[in-house]
Structures are given as C-alpha cells and as structure tokens.
Amino acid sequence: MISLPRRWVTTIRSLLVLIPALGLAAGFLLVASGRGGGAGTVWALATVPVVATLLVQIVVSLRRGDTGLDIVAALSMGGALLLGEPLAAVVVALMYAGGQYLETFAERRATREMAALVARAPRSALRYAQDGLSEVPIEAVKPGDRLLVRKGEVVPVDGRVADGIALIDLSALTGESLPVTLAPHAEIPSGALNAGAPFDLLADRPASESTYAGIVRLVEAAREAKAPIGRLADRYALVFLAVVLVIAGGAYAASGDPVRALAVLVTATPCPLILAVPVALIAGVSRAARRGVLVKGAGVLEALAGIRCAVVDKTGTLTQGQASLVAIEPMGDLPEAELLRLAASLDQASQHVVAASLVHAAQARGLTLSMPRNVEETPGEGVEGDVAGRRVRVGGIDYVRSALRGGVLHDVPRSPGTLRVAIAVDGLPAGLLLLADELRAEAAGALASWRRSGVERIVLASGDRRDVAEHIGAALGVDEVRAGLRPEDKVAIVEEERRRGPVMMLGDGVNDAPALAAATLGVAMGARGAAASSEAADAVLMTDRLDRLGEAMAIARRSLGIARQSVIVGIGLSFLAMAIAAAGWLSPVQGALVQEAIDVAVILNALRALGGPPPGA
The missing domain is CATH 2.70.150.10 (Calcium-transporting ATPase, cytoplasmic transduction domain A)
Structure with missing residues (x-):
C-alpha cells in the first residue's frame, strides 16, 4: 500500500475486500433471478475499485524505483475485463484484496507483542507534592x-x-x-x-531517558526496517514478471486462445515471496521481543541467524558490572555481620562506588545502619569516622595500616579481579571485606548456546587488566582474550574479525558504542545500559540475561528457515499451477482459486514462526 497510517491501510484493505465480495454475490443473485445479463456489468464494476487502487500503488512504487509484483495482478484483472471474463476479473479482485487483507491480519498478529509494548507505555505519573499527590504528564517527572x-x-x-x-x-x-x-x-x-x-x-x-522510552523508540525502528531477504521480491520482480509473461505468451502461441494466457496470469497473482517473507520474519521479531530481546527489524533478525563470530565486552556484559561482596574475613572479636554493619554505616557518607556496594550489601542482609559522625574522607584511599561510639576506618590496606595503634593487619591471597577493603575499629585491625565483579551465573551456558547456533569463534575484548580478563576468559572457554583496550582498539578487533565472516559485538557501555556500530550486528546488554550503546546497537537485551541472546539466535534461525521454506514451496506451487493453466486444464476462475489457496497456505506456514518448540530446544 501507499505509505499511510496503519489504521488507514487496514480500513482501505477491508473495503477492497468488501466491494468485490458484495459485487460477486450480487451478480450471482441476478443470475439466480433470471436476470443474468446484468451480472457481468456488476462484476466488472466491482473489480474497478481494486484495479484503480492497485494502479495507483504501482505508480507510487515505480516512482520510488521499486518494480512490484503487483503488476501481475493488474495485468490479470485488466486482461480479464478486456477479454470479456468479468467473473474471472471479480474473483481475481476478491482473491487479491483478500490476500492483501490476510497479509495485514497476519502482520498484525505477528507484531502483537511489539504493539503491546508500545500501547502500554505510561502517559502520566502520580507525584508527591507539598499539598499531596498530583497527576502530572510523564514528561514532567x-x-x-x-x-x-x-x-x-x-x-x-x-x-x-x-x-x-x-x-x-x-x-x-x-x-x-x-x-x-x-x-x-x-x-x-x-x-x-x-x-x-x-x-x-x-x-x-527523566522519562525521555528511561528504559521504556528507549524500548518504544526501538520498536518503532523495528517496524519500519526491511529484511534483505524481503528485498529479494523487489530485486527479482522483473525476472519473475518476465517468466510469467513468457509462460503466458507460450500458452497463447501454442493454443491461439487468449483466455488460456489469462489463466496463467491469474495463477501467478500474487507471488508468495511478498507475502510469506515479511510475515515469517516479523513473527520472529515479535517472538524475540516476547523473550526479552528487541531487534530493530527483520533485517537484524536475518543477520542474527548468520553470525559466525562474537566479540564480547567483559565488564557489565559477562560480569555483573559492579563490585559485590563475596567474602568477609574477620581479624578480631567482631562477628561478620557487625563488621559489615560498621563499614557500611561509615560508607554512607562516601560517594565512592565501592562504598555504595558495601551499603547495598548490608541493606540486602537486613542490617540496621547507624549514622556516621565526624567523617573524614581521603579521596581514592578511604574514609574514617565515628559509628555508634566507635572510631572506624575503612579503605585500602595501606591506608588502614597507617592508623593502627596495635595489632597486625594481615593480607590474604586474592584471585584476579578481587578487591580488598580493610577495616580498623578503635585503632585495631578488624578484618577484610573481599569484593569482586562476579561472572554472570548464566554466562557459560549462554556462550555454549551461541556455539550451538553457529557461532564458531568468541573473542573477549576488555579494557580491564590482562590477568583479570584472562581469568574470566579461561572460566568461559573463549577462543581469544584481548585486554587493556581503548574504544578504538575494540573497533579494530571487530573490523579484523569481519574479514572472517559476520561478526556480532555485545557490550553495555558508552565505550562500546563505536564497536557496536562497526559490527555486522551490534547488541547492547540490558535496556538500562548506556543510551549511546543502545542507540548504536541493532538489538537490545531488555533484561540483563545473556542466555536470552542464544534464544533469539534460535528464533532467528527458525524464522528464516520458515520464510525460505514458504518461498520455495509457494513459488514451486505457483509455477506448477501456471504450467497446468498453460496446458488448458485450469480456467481463469479456477486458477484464481488455486492461487489463493497457495497464498493462504504460505501465510499460515509463515505464522508458524510465532510458536514452535522453546527457543534453543
């Protein structure tokens, strides 16, 4: 259809089905009542609106440089009217309009998850004010x-x-x-x-920078995108049209009957390629959205099915992205819970990211924190202050040792990537808190699912120290570890890997945005990741779950397979029907009915992409 609002397109296609349907019924009523002479006129008039709309659509497409396969439909209806076959013309009009409406219905069903995401976007919020609650537009938050x-x-x-x-x-x-x-x-x-x-x-x-606003923008982008396999219909439209005309011309040359040539044209209306491919791929996009992976269109889904190499960031992608408490090592009489409570109480006054992690860890354990007093912070080293009548010092080992009045602060062995926070209470060593950016629980299984989906090579690309990156890489069994990287280094790695085949880049930070844009397919980790990475990416994981990307790969492969299957089977059946019509065994009306049955079959087959076995099964 011409570029119109979606609801207009649905309304127009509904009317175009209704007009030939009513005309066909009215013509048969005239025949039944003994006034069959007027039936042909009614059928011809009912065909005209469909032909006129189709011609406008063809002209608009040609101006854009697209040679649509709708030309075959226009030739078959126009030819039927010229050859005095009004019944065949109105049947073709009804079948063509019905196919267009069926395509609209199928696409609407295929995109229902994405449409639901947009429809439920909040428009207002209840905000507390001095005089109570007030409802404000979401943009005002x-x-x-x-x-x-x-x-x-x-x-x-x-x-x-x-x-x-x-x-x-x-x-x-x-x-x-x-x-x-x-x-x-x-x-x-x-x-x-x-x-x-x-x-x-x-x-x-603010609302404009929120997770959901970003998701809605991505959904709108996905709706407008077109898959490379879908563009095959445009690329080969002239070839298909030429083949149809050759078969129709051959039928006429062999028989001298123009009606036989018309029957060939009718059986080629419309081509399953322009119906099945978009339905199957959009169904896959919608199913991926249901599993928490939002891809920016059918073309991205197609690319996802063909990835051979994955370049993966470490921090925030393979790991949690923030230090979390993994162990407490008391060195005095204080129990672990009290040691953490004192350190977290003091760290409430600090802006350091590690301080925030300790406060969060204490709150998660249900500990009651005290308000610190007389706090003194040395940036980059630690903080000291009074907590519940005790003098507490928290920070690096050297920082805490320098203030000890007795006792020995023992160090403990640590694995790569582990951070040690020392604690002294009243001038005596109290213990160590060990923090680490832990590996995601699902990381190993997720990478294994990528390999099952056809990924042959996984490269860990990190800006972190080599010992830390290699520790993570060894735990996950990646093929290569590249560490100490700057953003431009990640871009160079992606470009290097692209020479081997299609490359997926997965990252979450602003520094990953250039590499995401350079990859065949860029995937941003988590909808709450940096806005720059989400904008540069082709797909976004709406939840911080790596395993969902493996599921999306399985969905992409299945959807693409269904699309190709529908095209091959549909085109094969269409050519078989054309051959039968060319032999004179199908009339134009019968040919229209056969082709409509083919169209319905390929669309229903394409809708299988919405369901099927669990992703990755």
Missing part, C-alpha cells in the same frame, strides 16, 4: 521526584523502591512469568508492572 505506583500500574520511569516491598511483574520486558519481590532501594526499570500493593518510587531518570 524529574530525577529525585517521589512517585506513587498503584497496583496494576506500569512503572512510569526508571527508579528505586523508596521504602517497603514491591512485587513487580517483569513479563512484558523480560518474558519472566513469575513476579519478583524487590526490597527498599532496589532498582526498577520503567515498563514493569506493579503486581502487589502500592509503593513509592524515587525517580532516577
């Missing part, structure tokens, strides 16, 4: 605002649970079927659904 999220409402912006417990349904974003319980200070992405009691949310980002 600023970082730091306190919002009320009621039961059944969609979280409007990215934020954190202010207090209490939140029961959150993430199924629309991640495909998780069960709600999750989040404690105070836990992060919540916009687009999640409140499945429990109302709770207060502290906004972290």
Whole structure:
C-alpha cells in the first residue's frame, strides 16, 4: 500500500475486500433471478475499485524505483475485463484484496507483542507534592521526584523502591512469568508492572531517558526496517514478471486462445515471496521481543541467524558490572555481620562506588545502619569516622595500616579481579571485606548456546587488566582474550574479525558504542545500559540475561528457515499451477482459486514462526 497510517491501510484493505465480495454475490443473485445479463456489468464494476487502487500503488512504487509484483495482478484483472471474463476479473479482485487483507491480519498478529509494548507505555505519573499527590504528564517527572505506583500500574520511569516491598511483574520486558519481590532501594526499570500493593518510587531518570522510552523508540525502528531477504521480491520482480509473461505468451502461441494466457496470469497473482517473507520474519521479531530481546527489524533478525563470530565486552556484559561482596574475613572479636554493619554505616557518607556496594550489601542482609559522625574522607584511599561510639576506618590496606595503634593487619591471597577493603575499629585491625565483579551465573551456558547456533569463534575484548580478563576468559572457554583496550582498539578487533565472516559485538557501555556500530550486528546488554550503546546497537537485551541472546539466535534461525521454506514451496506451487493453466486444464476462475489457496497456505506456514518448540530446544 501507499505509505499511510496503519489504521488507514487496514480500513482501505477491508473495503477492497468488501466491494468485490458484495459485487460477486450480487451478480450471482441476478443470475439466480433470471436476470443474468446484468451480472457481468456488476462484476466488472466491482473489480474497478481494486484495479484503480492497485494502479495507483504501482505508480507510487515505480516512482520510488521499486518494480512490484503487483503488476501481475493488474495485468490479470485488466486482461480479464478486456477479454470479456468479468467473473474471472471479480474473483481475481476478491482473491487479491483478500490476500492483501490476510497479509495485514497476519502482520498484525505477528507484531502483537511489539504493539503491546508500545500501547502500554505510561502517559502520566502520580507525584508527591507539598499539598499531596498530583497527576502530572510523564514528561514532567524529574530525577529525585517521589512517585506513587498503584497496583496494576506500569512503572512510569526508571527508579528505586523508596521504602517497603514491591512485587513487580517483569513479563512484558523480560518474558519472566513469575513476579519478583524487590526490597527498599532496589532498582526498577520503567515498563514493569506493579503486581502487589502500592509503593513509592524515587525517580532516577527523566522519562525521555528511561528504559521504556528507549524500548518504544526501538520498536518503532523495528517496524519500519526491511529484511534483505524481503528485498529479494523487489530485486527479482522483473525476472519473475518476465517468466510469467513468457509462460503466458507460450500458452497463447501454442493454443491461439487468449483466455488460456489469462489463466496463467491469474495463477501467478500474487507471488508468495511478498507475502510469506515479511510475515515469517516479523513473527520472529515479535517472538524475540516476547523473550526479552528487541531487534530493530527483520533485517537484524536475518543477520542474527548468520553470525559466525562474537566479540564480547567483559565488564557489565559477562560480569555483573559492579563490585559485590563475596567474602568477609574477620581479624578480631567482631562477628561478620557487625563488621559489615560498621563499614557500611561509615560508607554512607562516601560517594565512592565501592562504598555504595558495601551499603547495598548490608541493606540486602537486613542490617540496621547507624549514622556516621565526624567523617573524614581521603579521596581514592578511604574514609574514617565515628559509628555508634566507635572510631572506624575503612579503605585500602595501606591506608588502614597507617592508623593502627596495635595489632597486625594481615593480607590474604586474592584471585584476579578481587578487591580488598580493610577495616580498623578503635585503632585495631578488624578484618577484610573481599569484593569482586562476579561472572554472570548464566554466562557459560549462554556462550555454549551461541556455539550451538553457529557461532564458531568468541573473542573477549576488555579494557580491564590482562590477568583479570584472562581469568574470566579461561572460566568461559573463549577462543581469544584481548585486554587493556581503548574504544578504538575494540573497533579494530571487530573490523579484523569481519574479514572472517559476520561478526556480532555485545557490550553495555558508552565505550562500546563505536564497536557496536562497526559490527555486522551490534547488541547492547540490558535496556538500562548506556543510551549511546543502545542507540548504536541493532538489538537490545531488555533484561540483563545473556542466555536470552542464544534464544533469539534460535528464533532467528527458525524464522528464516520458515520464510525460505514458504518461498520455495509457494513459488514451486505457483509455477506448477501456471504450467497446468498453460496446458488448458485450469480456467481463469479456477486458477484464481488455486492461487489463493497457495497464498493462504504460505501465510499460515509463515505464522508458524510465532510458536514452535522453546527457543534453543
């Protein structure tokens, strides 16, 4: 159709089905009532609107440089009218318009998950003010605002649970079927659904920068994109048209009957290539969205099915992306819980990222923190202050040792990537806290699923130290580890690997954006990752789960296979029908019915991409 709003296209296609359907019925009523002489006129008039709309569409396509296969449909209807076959003309018109409407219906069903994502986007939020709650447009929400999220409402912006417990349904974003319980200070992405009691949310980002706003932008981009295999219809339209005309001309030359040539044209209307491919690939895009992987169109899905090499960032991609507490080593009389409580209480006054990790670890364990007093922080080294009547010092080993009045602060062996935080209480060594950016639990299984999907080579590309990167690489069994990289180094690696075949780059930070753009296929890790990486990527994991990418690869392979199967079978059946019509064994009306049966079959087959076995099975 001409580029019109989707609802207009649906309405026009509905009318184009209704007009020939009513005309066909009216003509048969005239025949039944003994006034069959007027039936041909009614059938011809009912065909005209479809032909006129089709001709306008063809002219617009030709102006864009596209030679559509709709020319065959126009020739068959026009030829039927010229040869005095109005019944064949109206049947072709009904079958063609019906096929167009069926395609619209199939695409609408195939994109239902993406459409649902857009439809549920919040438009307003309940914000606390001095005079109580007020409903404000979502664009008015600023970082730091306190919002009320009621039961059944969609979280409007990215934020954190202010207090209490939140029961959150993430199924629309991640495909998780069960709600999750989040404690105070836990992060919540916009687009999640409140499945429990109302709770207060502290906004972290404006609406325009939120997770859900980014997802909606990506969905709109996905709807407009066109797959390379889909463009085959445009590329080979003239070839197909020429073949059809040769067969039709041969039938006429052999028989001298123009109706036989018309029957050939009718059986070639329309080509399954322009129906099955977009339906199958868009169905795959929609199914991937259901599993938490948003790809920017059918072309990306097709590329995902052919990836042979993966270049993967480490921090925030293969690992959690932030230091978390992995062990507590007491060196005095204080138990582990009290040691952590004192350190976290003091670190409430620090802006250091490690301090935030300790505070989060203590809160996750349900420890009650005290307010620190008389705090003195030495940037990059540590912090000291009074906590519950005790003098506490937290920081690097040398920083804490320099203030000891007795005792010995023993060091402990550590694995690559482990950070040690020393603690002294009242001038005596109290212990060590060990933190590490831990490997994602699903990382090993995810990489194994990539290899099952055809990825032959995995390269770990990290800006971290070589010993840390090699430790992670050895644990995952990657093929090569490249460490100490700058953004331009990652781009060079991607370009080097592209000479071996299609390359996927997976990353999450701003520094990964150039490499994501340079790869055959760029994938941003997590919808809450850096905006620059999401914009540069071709696909975004809406949940921080590496295994979902393996599922998306399996979906892509299956969808592409179904699309190719539909094309091969559909084109084969169309040529078989043309051969039968050329031999004189099919009339134009019979040919139209046969071709419509072929079209329905290939579209229904293409819709199989929506279901099937679990991804990766």
